[in-house]
Amino acid sequence: xxxxxxVARRARVSxxxxxxxxxxxxxxxxxxxxxVLKAIHELSYHPxxxxxxxxxxxxxxxxxxxxxxxxxxxxxxxxxxxVKLEQNLSSRGYxxxxxxxxSGSEDPxxxxxxxxxxxxxxxxxxxxxxxxxxxLLAAENVPFVAVHGRSRGAQYSxxxxxNGAGMRLVLDHVTGLGHRRIAFVCGRLQEINARERLVTYxxxxxxxxxxxxxxxxxxxxxxxxxxxxxxxxxxxxxRRPTTIVFSNDQxxxxxxxxxxxxxxxxxxxxxxxxxxxxxxxxxxxxxxTTVRQPIDDIARIAVDLILERIRGEAPFKRIVLAPQLIVRxxxxxxxxxxLTGPS
Amino acid sequence: xxxxxxVARRARVSxxxxxxxxxxxxxxxxxxxxxVLKAIHELSYHPxxxxxxxxxxxxxxxxxxxxxxxxxxxxxxxxxxxVKLEQNLSSRGYxxxxxxxxSGSEDPxxxxxxxxxxxxxxxxxxxxxxxxxxxLLAAENVPFVAVHGRSRGAQYSxxxxxNGAGMRLVLDHVTGLGHRRIAFVCGRLQEINARERLVTYxxxxxxxxxxxxxxxxxxxxxxxxxxxxxxxxxxxxxRRPTTIVFSNDQxxxxxxxxxxxxxxxxxxxxxxxxxxxxxxxxxxxxxxTTVRQPIDDIARIAVDLILERIRGEAPFKRIVLAPQLIVRxxxxxxxxxxLTGPS
DNA sequence: CTGTTAGCGCATTCAG
DNA sequence: CTGAATGCGCTAACAG
Numbered sequence: 117x118x119x120x121x122x123v124a125r126r127a128r129v130s131x132x133x134x135x136x137x138x139x140x141x142x143x144x145x146x147x148x149x150x151x152v153l154k155a156i157h158e159l160s161y162h163p164x165x166x167x168x169x170x171x172x173x174x175x176x177x178x179x180x181x182x183x184x185x186x187x188x189x190x191x192x193x194x195x196x197x198x199v200k201l202e203q204n205l206s207s208r209g210y211x212x213x214x215x216x217x218x219s220g221s222e223d224p225x226x227x228x229x230x231x232x233x234x235x236x237x238x239x240x241x242x243x244x245x246x247x248x249x250x251x252l253l254a255a256e257n258v259p260f261v262a263v264h265g266r267s268r269g270a271q272y273s274x275x276x277x278x279n280g281a282g283m284r285l286v287l288d289h290v291t292g293l294g295h296r297r298i299a300f301v302c303g304r305l306q307e308i309n310a311r312e313r314l315v316t317y318x319x320x321x322x323x324x325x326x327x328x329x330x331x332x333x334x335x336x337x338x339x340x341x342x343x344x345x346x347x348x349x350x351x352x353x354x355r356r357p358t359t360i361v362f363s364n365d366q367x368x369x370x371x372x373x374x375x376x377x378x379x380x381x382x383x384x385x386x387x388x389x390x391x392x393x394x395x396x397x398x399x400x401x402x403x404x405t406t407v408r409q410p411i412d413d414i415a416r417i418a419v420d421l422i423l424e425r426i427r428g429e430a431p432f433k434r435i436v437l438a439p440q441l442i443v444r445x446x447x448x449x450x451x452x453x454x455l456t457g458p459s
Numbered sequence: 460x461x462x463x464x465x466v467a468r469r470a471r472v473s474x475x476x477x478x479x480x481x482x483x484x485x486x487x488x489x490x491x492x493x494x495v496l497k498a499i500h501e502l503s504y505h506p507x508x509x510x511x512x513x514x515x516x517x518x519x520x521x522x523x524x525x526x527x528x529x530x531x532x533x534x535x536x537x538x539x540x541x542v543k544l545e546q547n548l549s550s551r552g553y554x555x556x557x558x559x560x561x562s563g564s565e566d567p568x569x570x571x572x573x574x575x576x577x578x579x580x581x582x583x584x585x586x587x588x589x590x591x592x593x594x595l596l597a598a599e600n601v602p603f604v605a606v607h608g609r610s611r612g613a614q615y616s617x618x619x620x621x622n623g624a625g626m627r628l629v630l631d632h633v634t635g636l637g638h639r640r641i642a643f644v645c646g647r648l649q650e651i652n653a654r655e656r657l658v659t660y661x662x663x664x665x666x667x668x669x670x671x672x673x674x675x676x677x678x679x680x681x682x683x684x685x686x687x688x689x690x691x692x693x694x695x696x697x698r699r700p701t702t703i704v705f706s707n708d709q710x711x712x713x714x715x716x717x718x719x720x721x722x723x724x725x726x727x728x729x730x731x732x733x734x735x736x737x738x739x740x741x742x743x744x745x746x747x748t749t750v751r752q753p754i755d756d757i758a759r760i761a762v763d764l765i766l767e768r769i770r771g772e773a774p775f776k777r778i779v780l781a782p783q784l785i786v787r788x789x790x791x792x793x794x795x796x797x798l799t800g801p802s
Numbered sequence: 803c804t805g806t807t808a809g810c811g812c813a814t815t816c817a818g
Numbered sequence: 819c820t821g822a823a824t825g826c827g828c829t830a831a832c833a834g
Contacts, residue, residue: 117576119826119827119828120827120828121827129804129805130804130805130806131805131827131828132804132805132806132829132830133803133804133805135828135829135830136803136804138828139829142803143803143804144803144804145803145804148803148804160574162571162574162575163575163827163828164513164575164576164826164827164828165512165518165575165576165577166509166510166512166513166518166576166826166827166828167509167513167810167826167827167828167829168575168827168828168829169508169509169512169810169828170507170509170510170513170809170810170811170812170826170827170828170829171809171810171827171828171829171830172810172828172829172830173810173829175508175509177556177577180557192535192538195535195538198557199559202557202558202559203559206559206566206567206568207568209571211556211558211568211571211572211577212556212557212558213520213554213555213556213557214523214541214545214555214556214557215545215554215555216542216545216546216549223549224549225549225550225554228505228552228554229554231503231505232505232506232507232508232511233460233507233508233509234508234520234554340738340739340742344742369739369742370742372744373742373743373744373746376744377744395683396683396712396739399683399687399712399713399716400716401715401716401719401720401744403716462810462811462812463811463812464811472820472821473820473821473822474811474812474821475813475814475820475821475822476819476820476821478812478813478814479819479820481812482813485819486819486820487819487820488819488820491819491820506811506812507810507811507812509810509811509812510810510811510812510813510826511811511812511813512812512826513810513811513812513813513825513826513827513828514811514812514813514814514825514826515812515813515814515826516813516826
């Protein structure tokens with residue numbers, strides 16, 4: 117591997133000049149710069165990341181932290197988001213570490229990632245409200261931003277979407293179709309998104325004069341399995357709901373499977389809705405009415421925010437984006453016969 | 460951040476001794492070692508990764524390379540595999556970079572990852588037979604292993620599963636159910652897995668006296684969309700196949716969606732099969748008969764292999780594991796009325 | 803505009 | 819068994 121020394125020799129300059137050229141600093145004469153550039157090219161020189169990190173105190177690496185492992189796979193949405201983040205970061209000259217949080221206790225691997233200074237900052241996905249990871253990051257004094265996780269007096273930047281707005285979009289839609297007996301399936305309530313969606317559901321019912329029935333709320337964990345169980349439980353009741361609102365697509369997909377298994381026809385007998393608009397959402401039968409997250413904006417903003425934090429720019433920013441309703445085939449009027457719908 | 464110096468002072472030894480303790484080297488008296496350990500703990504000292512990498516020439520980082528971006532999301536299986544890899548690596552003291560290959564030309568981000576020596580080695584997923592990434596790695600002389608990608612005279616280690624065996628499992632199953640008119644949907648033929656599965660399909664037909672009909676082969680790209688299109692195309696023919704064998708689960712799931720949309724009932728009218736056994740495979744309706752990859756073994760072995768390569772242990776190893784047939788509800792006898800099945 | 807001097811934190815020689 | 823010296827490749831201050 118060629119070093120700055122080698123380049124310097126070949127270009128007949130000191131290696132300091134090489135460093136300047138490499139880092140695009142001014143104060144290098146045009147001719148010299150070109151000579152150095154040529155030498156760099158000829159030797160196919162690349163700066164050594166470790167040396168640079170040691171000397172400059174910057175790794176140009178970002179870490180990515182997920183909720184406990186058993187929930188990562190439960191969320192296709194996070195995979196889609198990771199890819200976008202990597203693209204954004206890559207174009208800014210950064211690389212991305214895949215670091216998970218192990219369930220239960222803290223993750224030693226994650227801790228090392230931070231303590232050994234392998235990253236300049238982190239992006240944390242949907243932290244629990246009282247998250248060990250967040251506490252760790254705050255304690256270690258590492259720049260970080262949260263994606264899909266916020267808390268009232270958050271001492272960090274975050275980008276999230278408006279869960280209240282998203283849920284109201286869904287609930288307006290189904291009540292508009294005449295539904296009144298609406299069941300709700302939560303995600304992991306440790307996460308703010310799950311809580312907000314539940315809260316909005318409750319408030320919406322109240323403000324629309326619909327009685328809140330605890331038996332119509334099922335506590336899931338975002339996974340296909342829990343969605344399956346939710347549907348089974350909710351439709352086993354004597355007074356079956358006419359709509360089930362799931363807190364994410366994956367659970368809704370599990371619910372659709374349960375409906376097939378039980379011979380319940382969707383959406384004629386029951387309407388179902390999801391949240392996230394993952395790729396699969398349009399490939400279920402029926403295709404899923406859901407709430408689309410503005411995933412490209414989220415990824416872009418998350419990257420902007422973390423780089424700002426790393427540069428030490430002062431204020432924490434709290435960005436909340438608007439989601440969008442996507443109506444597909446899993447929702448239908450309460451009384452399909454009455455095509456004009458109830459007034 | 461505490462350094463070895465700080466620890467050394469506190470433990471009243473030279474920092475060399477600290478280094479020995481940190482690296483678990485012998486030749487440190489028990490008492491001294493304990494004193495150092497205590498100081499390390501008190502200062503919550505962690506070795507600086509950059510310094511260590513610079514000095515030792517090892518980053519303890521591994522990179523992960525995916526097929527072109529448009530195909531990453533098309534493969535839930537890779538997500539599941541990534542998580543397992545991260546777990547294995549983490550327990551061995553390594554961290555994992557998420558590095559993709561951009562479509563078309565080479566990925567500058569990936570190139571930097573390697574050229575700047577941010578990783579000790581790489582794991583490459585399903586490289587194309589003539590893969591730019593593989594060529595790059597070979598040229599740069601970085602240790603790497605392939606997962607689900609092999610070539611005849613491969614100058615690298617790999618772990619893969621036996622596609623021939625997997626496909627025969629599927630084909631034996633469906634022919635055992637009496638099917639003769641069997642369509643096939645390929646993955647991206649740039650990848651060896653896609654090719655081998657296709658080849659096995661052809662050979663199997665021949666050896667079983669079934670005529671090969673080119674119109675029954677659809678060229679997909681692993682994605683839900685292409686599976687949808689495949690089903691639509693194949694079932695639009697005059698002589699519809701009685702079984703469609705998809706080269707992965709995702710395409711099969713797309714196919715199932717198409718069947719619903721066209722009002723084709725599965726598996727009564729058409730049987731379908733997948734490959735990989737991703738989590739969704741058991742949540743479709745009907746649930747998917749498929750081939751399960753031994754994903755835990757693959758992840759473990761991939762990690763063993765790359766660490767061997769990094770240690771410079773000589774020979775390339777080629778590991779091929781056996782897949783397993785998982786029969787669910789998407790396959791049925793050719794003539795459902797005849798429940799004993801054709802003899 | 804360019805070169806010199808120092809040191810980032812650690813590991814690898816080698817002496818003692 | 820322990821310590822002192824040297825350098826990994828680079829950047830940041832200064833000096834010329």
